[in-house]
Amino acid sequence: MTAPHHDHLSPVADLGPLARRALAACAELARFTETPGEITRTFLCPQSREVTAYLSAWAHDLGLNVRLDAAGNLRARREGPTPESPTLYLGSHVDTVPNAGAYDGVLGVTLAYAVAEALRGTPLPFALELLAFSEEEGVRFGVPFIGSRALVGTLDDLLDRQDAQGISVRGALEAYGLTPAELPEAEVRGPALGFLELHIEQGPVLQAAGAPLGVVTAIAGQNRLRLDFAGQAAHAGTTPMAHRRDALAAAARFVVAAEELARATPGLVATVGMLSAHPGAINVIPGATHATLDIRHEQDAARQEALKTLLAQAHALAAERGVTLTVTETMTQPAVPMNPGLRAALQRAAAAEGLNAPDLPSGAGHDAMVLATRMPAAMLFLRSPNALSHHPDETVNLEDVDAALRVAVRAVLALAGQHGAGEHGA
Ligand SMILES: [Zn+2]
Numbered sequence: 001m002t003a004p005h006h007d008h009l010s011p012v013a014d015l016g017p018l019a020r021r022a023l024a025a026c027a028e029l030a031r032f033t034e035t036p037g038e039i040t041r042t043f044l045c046p047q048s049r050e051v052t053a054y055l056s057a058w059a060h061d062l063g064l065n066v067r068l069d070a071a072g073n074l075r076a077r078r079e080g081p082t083p084e085s086p087t088l089y090l091g092s093h094v095d096t097v098p099n100a101g102a103y104d105g106v107l108g109v110t111l112a113y114a115v116a117e118a119l120r121g122t123p124l125p126f127a128l129e130l131l132a133f134s135e136e137e138g139v140r141f142g143v144p145f146i147g148s149r150a151l152v153g154t155l156d157d158l159l160d161r162q163d164a165q166g167i168s169v170r171g172a173l174e175a176y177g178l179t180p181a182e183l184p185e186a187e188v189r190g191p192a193l194g195f196l197e198l199h200i201e202q203g204p205v206l207q208a209a210g211a212p213l214g215v216v217t218a219i220a221g222q223n224r225l226r227l228d229f230a231g232q233a234a235h236a237g238t239t240p241m242a243h244r245r246d247a248l249a250a251a252a253r254f255v256v257a258a259e260e261l262a263r264a265t266p267g268l269v270a271t272v273g274m275l276s277a278h279p280g281a282i283n284v285i286p287g288a289t290h291a292t293l294d295i296r297h298e299q300d301a302a303r304q305e306a307l308k309t310l311l312a313q314a315h316a317l318a319a320e321r322g323v324t325l326t327v328t329e330t331m332t333q334p335a336v337p338m339n340p341g342l343r344a345a346l347q348r349a350a351a352a353e354g355l356n357a358p359d360l361p362s363g364a365g366h367d368a369m370v371l372a373t374r375m376p377a378a379m380l381f382l383r384s385p386n387a388l389s390h391h392p393d394e395t396v397n398l399e400d401v402d403a404a405l406r407v408a409v410r411a412v413l414a415l416a417g418q419h420g421a422g423e424h425g426a
Contacts (some may be wrong), residue, residue, distance in 0.1 A: 015409065016397030019402035025110040028054060029094070030102040033074075038099040038392065043135035043146060044072055044176045051094050055132055058113050062120060064130070069186035070178050071150030078116060080127035086191035088124075088415065089375070090115055091131030092199055093147060093367055097139055101394020105136060108198040109381070111405055118409045125258030125419045128412075133367055141169055148370035150186040192375035194342050197368040198404050199396040200396055201381040202389035205360050212400040213357040213407060215346045216379035219369045220269075220296040220361050221303050221335030227254065227314060231323040233279055233287025245322040248277040248286035253317040254310075258293060259312055268306050269363060270295045276321050298361035300335050336369045342411075345418075349410035356404050380404060385389065 032047040032054075034040045041047055052074050059066045059076035066076045066362045080087070092108025112130045119128070133147030140163050149155040159170040159180060170180050201207075207212050231245035255272045262270035276378075277286040295310070297303035313329060318325040343359075350357035360381065368377040382400045386393060 012249075013118075015114070015118055016402055018118055019398065019405045020106065021117075022110040022114040022405065023396070023398060023401050023420055025054070025058070025113070026106050026181050027100045029106050029110070035098070039096055039102060040098045040100065040402075041094070041096045041393050042098075042137075042273040043095050043140040044172050044308075046144075048072065048094070048134065048176075051132070055094075055109070055113065059130070061353045062113070062116055064116065068178070069150060070173065070180060070405050071147055071148060071155060071183040072173070072176060072178055072188050073147045073186065074134075075422075076113070076130040078128040078130075081123075081125060084125050084191075086193040086419075087127040087129050088193040089129050089131055089188075089195040090412075090413065091129075091133065091195075091367075092197050093133035093136030095133075095135050095137050095139070095337070097137050097390045099392055100387060101391055103200050103394055103396050104202065104389055105133075105199070107200060107396060107401070111198045111401070111408065115408045115412060118405070119412060122413070122416075123251075124412070125139050126416070131195075131367075137366055140172075144365060145367060146371045148367040150183055151188050152374045153184070153187045154370075154373075155183060155186075162295050165306065183389040188374055193234065193419065194339060194343065194376035194378065195368060195371040196346075196411070197366060197377070197379045198408060199366060199379060199381060200389060200394070201360075201384045202364060202387075202394075203384060204387035206358075206381060206383035207385055207387060209356075209358055211356040211358050211381050212397070212403045213350060213355060214360040214381040214383075215343050215350070215357050216338050216362045216368075216381060217343070217359045218298040218335045218361050219365060219372075219379075220298045220363050221300045222294065222331065222333045223297045223303065223307055223329060223367075224331035225295075226328045226330055227251070227291045227293060228326040229289040229291070229318055229323050229326070230253075230326070231289075231321065232285070234285045236283040236285055236321045239285060243288075244285055246285050247289040247323050249279075249324075250318045250321045250323040251275060251289040251291050254291065254314045257313045257317065258295075258310055261306060261313075262295075265297075265302070265306055267299070267302065267361065268295070268297050270306070270310070296363055303335070335363075336372050336377075338368070339376035339379045340370070342376050345411045345414050346378060346407060349407045349414060352410055353403065353406050355407065357407070380407060
Protein backbone atom coordinates (compact mmCIF):
# COMPACT_ATOMS: atom_id res chain seq x y z
CA MET A 1 0.00 0.00 0.00
CA THR A 2 1.62 3.22 -1.08
CA ALA A 3 0.19 6.33 0.44
CA PRO A 4 0.27 9.51 -1.59
CA HIS A 5 1.89 12.62 -0.24
CA HIS A 6 -0.47 14.95 1.51
CA ASP A 7 1.78 17.92 1.86
CA HIS A 8 -0.94 19.98 0.20
CA LEU A 9 -3.23 19.44 3.20
CA SER A 10 -1.65 22.20 5.14
CA PRO A 11 1.58 24.06 4.81
CA VAL A 12 3.01 23.71 8.30
CA ALA A 13 3.20 27.18 9.76
CA ASP A 14 6.06 28.45 11.88
CA LEU A 15 6.00 26.15 14.85
CA GLY A 16 8.98 27.81 16.55
CA PRO A 17 6.94 29.44 19.31
CA LEU A 18 5.20 26.14 20.09
CA ALA A 19 8.52 24.27 20.15
CA ARG A 20 9.80 26.84 22.66
CA ARG A 21 6.63 26.38 24.67
CA ALA A 22 7.10 22.58 24.75
CA LEU A 23 10.65 23.08 25.98
CA ALA A 24 9.66 25.74 28.52
CA ALA A 25 6.97 23.40 29.84
CA CYS A 26 9.67 20.79 30.58
CA ALA A 27 11.44 23.39 32.72
CA GLU A 28 8.16 24.21 34.48
CA LEU A 29 7.39 20.56 35.15
CA ALA A 30 10.94 20.02 36.45
CA ARG A 31 10.04 22.23 39.42
CA PHE A 32 7.63 19.56 40.65
CA THR A 33 9.98 17.26 42.52
CA GLU A 34 9.98 15.09 45.62
CA THR A 35 13.57 16.04 46.36
CA PRO A 36 14.45 19.74 46.33
CA GLY A 37 17.44 20.50 44.12
CA GLU A 38 16.84 17.41 41.97
CA ILE A 39 14.19 16.21 39.58
CA THR A 40 12.69 13.16 41.22
CA ARG A 41 9.09 12.23 40.60
CA THR A 42 8.11 8.65 41.27
CA PHE A 43 4.70 7.09 40.72
CA LEU A 44 1.88 8.96 42.51
CA CYS A 45 4.16 11.18 44.56
CA PRO A 46 2.40 14.34 45.82
CA GLN A 47 4.10 16.42 43.10
CA SER A 48 2.32 14.35 40.43
CA ARG A 49 -0.76 16.43 41.27
CA GLU A 50 1.10 19.58 40.26
CA VAL A 51 2.01 17.98 36.93
CA THR A 52 -1.64 17.06 36.44
CA ALA A 53 -2.74 20.61 37.27
CA TYR A 54 -0.22 22.17 34.88
CA LEU A 55 -1.11 19.90 31.95
CA SER A 56 -4.86 20.11 32.69
CA ALA A 57 -4.69 23.90 32.44
CA TRP A 58 -2.95 23.60 29.07
CA ALA A 59 -5.53 21.06 27.89
CA HIS A 60 -8.39 23.30 28.97
CA ASP A 61 -6.86 26.18 27.02
CA LEU A 62 -6.95 23.89 24.00
CA GLY A 63 -10.58 22.99 24.62
CA LEU A 64 -9.76 19.33 25.31
CA ASN A 65 -11.70 17.02 27.63
CA VAL A 66 -9.45 15.99 30.48
CA ARG A 67 -9.65 13.06 32.85
CA LEU A 68 -7.31 11.32 35.25
CA ASP A 69 -7.83 7.59 34.72
CA ALA A 70 -7.76 5.00 37.52
CA ALA A 71 -4.00 4.44 37.04
CA GLY A 72 -3.24 8.14 37.41
CA ASN A 73 -2.68 8.74 33.68
CA LEU A 74 -3.79 12.16 32.48
CA ARG A 75 -5.87 11.81 29.31
CA ALA A 76 -6.67 14.93 27.27
CA ARG A 77 -8.98 14.23 24.39
CA ARG A 78 -10.22 15.97 21.28
CA GLU A 79 -13.20 14.03 19.94
CA GLY A 80 -13.40 12.90 16.34
CA PRO A 81 -16.11 13.89 13.87
CA THR A 82 -18.30 10.93 14.86
CA PRO A 83 -18.45 8.63 17.91
CA GLU A 84 -17.17 5.83 15.64
CA SER A 85 -14.06 7.78 14.61
CA PRO A 86 -10.81 6.06 15.54
CA THR A 87 -8.35 7.66 17.94
CA LEU A 88 -4.77 8.67 17.37
CA TYR A 89 -2.83 8.61 20.66
CA LEU A 90 0.18 10.82 21.35
CA GLY A 91 2.28 11.04 24.50
CA SER A 92 4.82 9.60 26.90
CA HIS A 93 5.43 9.43 30.67
CA VAL A 94 5.74 12.08 33.38
CA ASP A 95 7.40 10.05 36.16
CA THR A 96 11.20 10.12 36.48
CA VAL A 97 14.10 8.18 37.91
CA PRO A 98 15.72 9.67 41.04
CA ASN A 99 17.84 12.73 40.21
CA ALA A 100 16.65 12.70 36.62
CA GLY A 101 16.94 15.06 33.70
CA ALA A 102 14.07 17.28 32.56
CA TYR A 103 13.25 15.64 29.22
CA ASP A 104 13.03 11.84 29.46
CA GLY A 105 9.32 11.18 28.96
CA VAL A 106 8.22 14.72 29.80
CA LEU A 107 9.28 16.18 26.45
CA GLY A 108 7.16 13.58 24.65
CA VAL A 109 4.17 14.77 26.64
CA THR A 110 4.73 18.50 26.14
CA LEU A 111 5.38 17.92 22.42
CA ALA A 112 2.11 15.98 22.19
CA TYR A 113 0.33 19.01 23.65
CA ALA A 114 2.19 21.25 21.19
CA VAL A 115 1.03 19.03 18.30
CA ALA A 116 -2.57 19.36 19.50
CA GLU A 117 -2.13 23.12 19.79
CA ALA A 118 -0.65 23.35 16.27
CA LEU A 119 -3.63 21.44 14.88
CA ARG A 120 -6.20 23.26 16.99
CA GLY A 121 -8.13 24.78 14.10
CA THR A 122 -7.50 21.95 11.63
CA PRO A 123 -10.30 19.43 11.08
CA LEU A 124 -9.14 15.84 11.54
CA PRO A 125 -11.01 12.66 10.57
CA PHE A 126 -10.09 11.03 13.91
CA ALA A 127 -10.02 11.77 17.62
CA LEU A 128 -6.76 12.85 19.22
CA GLU A 129 -5.87 11.73 22.75
CA LEU A 130 -2.85 13.08 24.60
CA LEU A 131 -1.40 10.65 27.13
CA ALA A 132 0.72 11.54 30.15
CA PHE A 133 1.56 8.17 31.67
CA SER A 134 1.82 8.17 35.45
CA GLU A 135 4.54 5.51 35.61
CA GLU A 136 7.11 4.15 33.19
CA GLU A 137 10.46 4.03 34.98
CA GLY A 138 9.76 1.19 37.41
CA VAL A 139 11.32 3.03 40.35
CA ARG A 140 8.69 2.71 43.06
CA PHE A 141 7.44 -0.84 42.50
CA GLY A 142 10.46 -2.30 40.70
CA VAL A 143 8.35 -2.94 37.62
CA PRO A 144 7.92 -0.49 34.74
CA PHE A 145 4.99 0.63 32.55
CA ILE A 146 2.29 0.74 35.24
CA GLY A 147 0.68 3.67 33.40
CA SER A 148 0.60 2.24 29.89
CA ARG A 149 -0.31 -1.25 31.13
CA ALA A 150 -3.59 0.18 32.36
CA LEU A 151 -4.46 1.14 28.78
CA VAL A 152 -3.97 -2.40 27.49
CA GLY A 153 -5.61 -4.11 30.47
CA THR A 154 -2.54 -5.83 31.93
CA LEU A 155 -2.18 -3.90 35.18
CA ASP A 156 -4.35 -6.25 37.25
CA ASP A 157 -1.54 -8.79 37.84
CA LEU A 158 0.54 -6.05 39.48
CA LEU A 159 -2.02 -4.65 41.92
CA ASP A 160 -0.73 -6.60 44.91
CA ARG A 161 2.91 -5.80 44.25
CA GLN A 162 4.49 -3.81 47.10
CA ASP A 163 6.90 -0.89 47.24
CA ALA A 164 9.74 -0.55 49.76
CA GLN A 165 7.27 0.68 52.39
CA GLY A 166 5.02 -2.35 51.97
CA ILE A 167 2.33 -0.34 50.15
CA SER A 168 0.67 -2.23 47.30
CA VAL A 169 -0.05 -0.72 43.89
CA ARG A 170 -3.72 -0.98 44.80
CA GLY A 171 -3.10 0.78 48.12
CA ALA A 172 -1.06 3.50 46.43
CA LEU A 173 -3.82 4.16 43.90
CA GLU A 174 -6.43 4.35 46.69
CA ALA A 175 -4.26 6.62 48.85
CA TYR A 176 -3.96 8.97 45.88
CA GLY A 177 -7.77 9.07 45.60
CA LEU A 178 -8.05 6.75 42.63
CA THR A 179 -10.40 3.76 42.39
CA PRO A 180 -8.76 0.49 41.27
CA ALA A 181 -12.21 -0.97 40.51
CA GLU A 182 -12.44 1.60 37.70
CA LEU A 183 -9.27 0.34 35.98
CA PRO A 184 -11.28 -1.31 33.17
CA GLU A 185 -12.39 2.20 32.16
CA ALA A 186 -8.75 3.15 31.64
CA GLU A 187 -8.45 0.56 28.88
CA VAL A 188 -8.40 1.69 25.28
CA ARG A 189 -11.84 1.14 23.75
CA GLY A 190 -12.91 1.47 20.17
CA PRO A 191 -10.75 1.69 17.09
CA ALA A 192 -7.23 2.99 17.56
CA LEU A 193 -5.35 4.50 14.65
CA GLY A 194 -2.11 4.20 16.58
CA PHE A 195 0.25 5.62 19.17
CA LEU A 196 3.07 8.03 18.40
CA GLU A 197 5.69 8.61 21.08
CA LEU A 198 8.31 11.33 20.82
CA HIS A 199 11.26 10.71 23.14
CA ILE A 200 14.88 11.68 23.56
CA GLU A 201 17.25 9.02 22.26
CA GLN A 202 19.18 8.73 25.55
CA GLY A 203 22.24 7.53 23.65
CA PRO A 204 24.99 8.78 21.29
CA VAL A 205 23.84 7.42 17.90
CA LEU A 206 22.00 10.43 16.42
CA GLN A 207 24.57 12.89 17.73
CA ALA A 208 27.34 10.86 16.08
CA ALA A 209 25.34 10.69 12.84
CA GLY A 210 24.74 14.44 12.86
CA ALA A 211 20.99 13.76 12.73
CA PRO A 212 18.43 15.75 14.74
CA LEU A 213 15.87 12.95 14.72
CA GLY A 214 15.61 9.21 14.26
CA VAL A 215 12.77 6.84 13.45
CA VAL A 216 12.70 3.81 15.71
CA THR A 217 12.66 0.49 13.86
CA ALA A 218 12.03 -1.76 16.85
CA ILE A 219 12.43 -1.84 20.58
CA ALA A 220 15.21 -4.30 21.19
CA GLY A 221 14.50 -7.71 22.62
CA GLN A 222 16.42 -8.61 25.71
CA ASN A 223 17.69 -11.49 27.83
CA ARG A 224 18.92 -11.13 31.37
CA LEU A 225 20.80 -14.02 32.90
CA ARG A 226 22.75 -14.98 35.99
CA LEU A 227 25.88 -17.08 35.56
CA ASP A 228 27.26 -18.93 38.56
CA PHE A 229 30.82 -20.22 38.09
CA ALA A 230 31.82 -22.80 40.71
CA GLY A 231 35.46 -23.84 41.09
CA GLN A 232 37.57 -24.55 44.15
CA ALA A 233 38.76 -22.00 46.68
CA ALA A 234 42.36 -22.78 47.65
CA HIS A 235 45.61 -21.27 48.89
CA ALA A 236 47.02 -18.65 46.52
CA GLY A 237 50.59 -19.53 47.42
CA THR A 238 50.63 -23.31 47.55
CA THR A 239 48.37 -24.21 44.60
CA PRO A 240 50.36 -24.30 41.32
CA MET A 241 48.63 -22.79 38.29
CA ALA A 242 47.99 -26.14 36.62
CA HIS A 243 46.11 -27.38 39.69
CA ARG A 244 43.68 -24.51 40.04
CA ARG A 245 39.94 -24.29 39.45
CA ASP A 246 39.68 -20.50 39.45
CA ALA A 247 36.05 -19.43 39.06
CA LEU A 248 36.92 -15.74 38.61
CA ALA A 249 39.44 -16.44 35.84
CA ALA A 250 36.73 -18.33 33.95
CA ALA A 251 34.23 -15.51 34.50
CA ALA A 252 36.81 -12.92 33.41
CA ARG A 253 37.31 -14.74 30.11
CA PHE A 254 33.53 -14.74 29.70
CA VAL A 255 33.34 -10.96 30.24
CA VAL A 256 35.83 -10.45 27.42
CA ALA A 257 34.08 -13.01 25.18
CA ALA A 258 30.79 -11.14 25.61
CA GLU A 259 32.42 -7.85 24.70
CA GLU A 260 34.18 -9.34 21.67
CA LEU A 261 31.06 -11.04 20.32
CA ALA A 262 28.96 -7.89 20.70
CA ARG A 263 31.62 -5.75 19.02
CA ALA A 264 31.72 -8.19 16.12
CA THR A 265 27.93 -8.49 15.73
CA PRO A 266 26.15 -5.49 14.18
CA GLY A 267 23.38 -4.19 16.42
CA LEU A 268 24.20 -6.46 19.36
CA VAL A 269 24.88 -5.06 22.82
CA ALA A 270 26.04 -7.33 25.65
CA THR A 271 26.91 -6.22 29.15
CA VAL A 272 28.23 -7.95 32.24
CA GLY A 273 27.07 -5.43 34.80
CA MET A 274 27.73 -7.37 37.98
CA LEU A 275 30.58 -9.62 39.00
CA SER A 276 31.36 -10.91 42.47
CA ALA A 277 34.12 -13.29 43.56
CA HIS A 278 34.06 -15.47 46.69
CA PRO A 279 35.37 -15.90 49.27
CA GLY A 280 37.03 -12.61 48.29
CA ALA A 281 40.46 -12.53 49.88
CA ILE A 282 43.81 -11.47 48.43
CA ASN A 283 45.45 -14.81 49.16
CA VAL A 284 42.60 -17.14 48.22
CA ILE A 285 41.81 -18.47 44.73
CA PRO A 286 38.17 -17.55 43.97
CA GLY A 287 36.04 -20.66 44.38
CA ALA A 288 32.80 -19.10 43.23
CA THR A 289 31.94 -16.17 40.97
CA HIS A 290 28.54 -14.75 40.15
CA ALA A 291 28.07 -12.70 36.99
CA THR A 292 25.11 -11.19 35.17
CA LEU A 293 24.55 -10.81 31.45
CA ASP A 294 22.26 -8.33 29.68
CA ILE A 295 22.07 -8.94 25.93
CA ARG A 296 19.92 -7.02 23.43
CA HIS A 297 19.22 -6.85 19.71
CA GLU A 298 16.38 -5.51 17.58
CA GLN A 299 16.00 -8.91 15.90
CA ASP A 300 15.08 -11.86 18.07
CA ALA A 301 16.84 -14.41 15.85
CA ALA A 302 20.13 -12.48 15.99
CA ARG A 303 19.87 -12.13 19.77
CA GLN A 304 19.06 -15.80 20.29
CA GLU A 305 21.91 -16.88 18.01
CA ALA A 306 24.37 -14.63 19.85
CA LEU A 307 23.20 -15.87 23.21
CA LYS A 308 23.63 -19.49 22.12
CA THR A 309 27.16 -18.79 20.90
CA LEU A 310 28.08 -16.92 24.05
CA LEU A 311 26.75 -19.55 26.44
CA ALA A 312 28.60 -22.28 24.53
CA GLN A 313 31.77 -20.22 24.94
CA ALA A 314 31.06 -19.70 28.64
CA HIS A 315 30.68 -23.45 29.20
CA ALA A 316 33.89 -24.14 27.26
CA LEU A 317 35.85 -21.47 29.14
CA ALA A 318 34.62 -22.89 32.45
CA ALA A 319 35.37 -26.48 31.46
CA GLU A 320 38.96 -25.57 30.51
CA ARG A 321 39.49 -24.64 34.15
CA GLY A 322 37.55 -27.46 35.77
CA VAL A 323 34.91 -24.94 36.74
CA THR A 324 31.20 -25.74 36.55
CA LEU A 325 28.73 -23.22 35.21
CA THR A 326 25.05 -22.82 36.06
CA VAL A 327 23.01 -20.41 33.93
CA THR A 328 19.69 -18.96 35.11
CA GLU A 329 17.54 -16.81 32.85
CA THR A 330 15.96 -14.04 34.88
CA MET A 331 14.18 -12.19 32.07
CA THR A 332 13.34 -12.72 28.40
CA GLN A 333 11.62 -10.06 26.37
CA PRO A 334 11.08 -10.34 22.63
CA ALA A 335 11.80 -7.41 20.34
CA VAL A 336 8.82 -5.19 19.52
CA PRO A 337 8.89 -3.96 15.91
CA MET A 338 7.35 -0.55 15.35
CA ASN A 339 4.47 -0.27 12.87
CA PRO A 340 5.69 0.04 9.24
CA GLY A 341 2.89 2.42 8.19
CA LEU A 342 3.49 4.83 11.05
CA ARG A 343 7.25 4.62 10.57
CA ALA A 344 6.80 5.48 6.91
CA ALA A 345 4.60 8.44 7.83
CA LEU A 346 7.35 9.76 10.11
CA GLN A 347 10.04 9.17 7.47
CA ARG A 348 8.06 10.95 4.77
CA ALA A 349 7.32 13.84 7.11
CA ALA A 350 11.01 14.18 7.97
CA ALA A 351 11.96 14.06 4.29
CA ALA A 352 9.37 16.71 3.47
CA GLU A 353 10.92 18.91 6.16
CA GLY A 354 14.35 18.32 4.63
CA LEU A 355 15.52 16.57 7.79
CA ASN A 356 17.91 13.68 8.21
CA ALA A 357 16.05 11.12 10.34
CA PRO A 358 17.78 7.74 10.07
CA ASP A 359 16.31 4.48 11.26
CA LEU A 360 17.61 3.20 14.56
CA PRO A 361 16.56 0.61 17.12
CA SER A 362 15.71 1.51 20.69
CA GLY A 363 17.92 -0.27 23.17
CA ALA A 364 15.68 0.83 26.03
CA GLY A 365 12.08 -0.09 26.73
CA HIS A 366 9.36 2.53 26.23
CA ASP A 367 5.59 2.90 26.61
CA ALA A 368 5.25 2.40 22.84
CA MET A 369 6.28 -1.21 23.44
CA VAL A 370 3.27 -1.76 25.71
CA LEU A 371 0.77 0.04 23.48
CA ALA A 372 2.09 -1.92 20.47
CA THR A 373 0.28 -4.96 21.90
CA ARG A 374 -3.01 -3.16 21.30
CA MET A 375 -2.47 -0.80 18.33
CA PRO A 376 0.07 0.30 15.71
CA ALA A 377 2.86 2.14 17.52
CA ALA A 378 5.86 4.18 16.44
CA MET A 379 8.51 6.37 18.00
CA LEU A 380 10.43 9.43 16.90
CA PHE A 381 13.70 9.98 18.74
CA LEU A 382 15.30 13.38 19.31
CA ARG A 383 19.08 13.60 19.43
CA SER A 384 20.64 13.59 22.92
CA PRO A 385 23.46 16.12 22.45
CA ASN A 386 25.68 14.80 25.24
CA ALA A 387 24.27 11.26 25.15
CA LEU A 388 23.41 11.57 28.83
CA SER A 389 20.10 10.46 30.27
CA HIS A 390 18.76 9.43 33.67
CA HIS A 391 21.09 12.20 34.77
CA PRO A 392 20.54 15.89 35.64
CA ASP A 393 22.76 16.96 32.71
CA GLU A 394 20.33 15.43 30.22
CA THR A 395 19.75 17.98 27.47
CA VAL A 396 18.11 18.60 24.10
CA ASN A 397 18.56 21.20 21.31
CA LEU A 398 15.76 23.69 20.68
CA GLU A 399 16.17 23.22 16.91
CA ASP A 400 15.69 19.46 17.34
CA VAL A 401 12.54 20.05 19.38
CA ASP A 402 11.31 22.31 16.59
CA ALA A 403 12.18 19.64 14.02
CA ALA A 404 10.38 16.93 16.01
CA LEU A 405 7.28 19.09 16.31
CA ARG A 406 7.23 19.86 12.58
CA VAL A 407 7.65 16.19 11.71
CA ALA A 408 4.95 15.09 14.16
CA VAL A 409 2.45 17.68 12.94
CA ARG A 410 3.16 16.80 9.32
CA ALA A 411 2.85 13.08 10.06
CA VAL A 412 -0.51 13.57 11.79
CA LEU A 413 -1.73 15.58 8.79
CA ALA A 414 -0.54 12.84 6.45
CA LEU A 415 -2.41 10.24 8.51
CA ALA A 416 -5.46 12.47 8.29
CA GLY A 417 -5.08 12.51 4.51
CA GLN A 418 -4.67 8.74 4.33
CA HIS A 419 -7.56 8.13 6.65
CA GLY A 420 -9.80 10.50 4.71
CA ALA A 421 -8.79 8.74 1.48
CA GLY A 422 -9.56 5.35 3.07
CA GLU A 423 -12.98 6.52 4.18
CA HIS A 424 -13.84 7.61 0.69
CA GLY A 425 -13.00 4.22 -0.69
CA ALA A 426 -9.76 5.22 -2.45
ZN1 LIG B 1 11.45 7.60 29.11
